[in-house]
Amino acid sequence: MAPGGVCKEEIGFMAAATRPPSWFTSFGTLPHLHFRRDKNFYRRYDAKWFVFSLALIAVLHFAKIPMLLPELKLWYLAAFPAVLYFHIVCSLFVHNASHGSFPRAINRIMGELCGFIVLSRFASWQIVxxxxxxxxxxxVKDPHPLLPGYFEFTWRGITNVEKQLQTAYLEVYGDTEENRARERTRAMISFSTNFVLIAFFYRLLGPGGFVAFFLPAQVLGWMFVMxxxxxxxxxxxKDGNYHPVNIDSGYYWLGNRIFFGIxxxxxxxxxxxxxxxxxWDDAKFGKADPVVKPYPVPKLEEQDAVPAE
Ligand SMILES: [Zn+2]
Ligand SMILES: [Zn+2]
Structure with a gap:
């Protein structure tokens, strides 16, 4: 990120803004830049996913491709941890792609593919x-500001996504009746797209795989992310002193090693x-943040973060 919060990609994109956009340009840059530049970007983006997912269902249907896991089997229980791990890694990779951390040639495709699997889609993930x-x-403005209770925080964070997208849109294009109406239409397109995406996974997996793998992996995977x-x-x-911290002890030590340092x-x-x-390379990135120890959760009067030795 360059000084002033503008990343290199953003500067390049702004310089290119005078040229007519091409499919290639659109695919090589992050969605939030298009979102700010093109009033219709997000509704078109979700409409494309709607059509694409419908086309995938049609292919499965007309090519008579059988459902992968139509019945419930006991061995699914043993396989579920691997499926959940895969779902979580997809979320982590959407996050990495949101920051352009993959090589440029594959960044967008990784974001789109993983965003499809976790259902959110890359653009909404990245914009939020x-x-x-x-x-x-x-x-007010953080899409998921902290609340002391995890479940309360999770529920508000997930149900807030749609509101955040609308707020982001109205901030860029103005809070007018016309723009609110446009956002209502866009929300309908987005909800319909969610429905078709889920229908695709049902048709692909079949009732057994959908109930045993897809549904629980979506719920637990998103709970993990939250x-x-x-x-x-x-x-x-729980003292209201909420800010980004490094933690690396107990379970989190393992989590950092199997989930790419999250x-x-x-x-x-x-x-x-x-x-x-x-x-972290201090020479390249500057001094690392201190590691704080979350265990044991301190009592109210002792809640200052304890630096690791
Ligand atoms: Zn991030
Ligand atoms: Zn954060």
Missing amino acids: HERHHRYSDDQ HFNWVTHNGLA YMHGNHHKRSNVFNPLF
């Missing part, structure tokens, strides 16, 4: 997450395009 970094821990957001903004402190979130907010903030 860009707001999280821009307005971190602002109780927990990570909560705990790395100092949710355990709990080193203080570092992540310093340099968001570092793929794995566990491997």
Whole structure:
């Protein structure tokens, strides 16, 4: 990120803004830049996913491709942890792609593919997450500002996504009756797209795979992502002193090693395009944030973060 919060890609995009957009240009840049430039970007984006998912269902149907897992089997229980891990990694990769952390040639495709699997789609993830970094821990403008209770925080964060997208749109294009009406139409397109995406996975997997893998992986995968957001903004402190922190002890030590350093979130907010903030290079990125210890959760009067030895 360059000084003033403008990333290199953003500068390049703004320079290119005078040229007519091409499919290639659109695919090589992050969605929030198109969102700010093109009033119809997001409705077209979701409409494309709607048509694409419908086309995939048609292919499965007309090619008579059988459902992969039509029945419930006991071995699914043993396979479920691997499916859940895969879902979580897809969320992590959408996050990395949101910051342009993959090589440019594959960044957008990784974001789109993983966003499809976790259902959110890349653009909404990226637009909302860009707001999280821009307005971190602002109780009004951060898409998921901290609340002391994890479940309360998770519920508000997930149900807030649609509101955040609308707010982001009205901030850029103006809070007018016309724009609110446009957003209502866009929301209908987005909800219909969610429905078709889910229908695709049902047709692909069949009732057994849908119930045993797809549904629980979506619920638990998203709960995991929200927990990570909560705990790395100092949710355990419960003193209102919410800010991005690095944690690396207990379970979080393991989590950092199997989930690409996600709990080193203080570092992540310093340099968001570092793929794995566990491997921090002080010489390149500046001094790392201190590691705080979340255990045991301190009593109210002792809640200052304890630096790791
Ligand atoms: Zn954060
Ligand atoms: Zn981020």
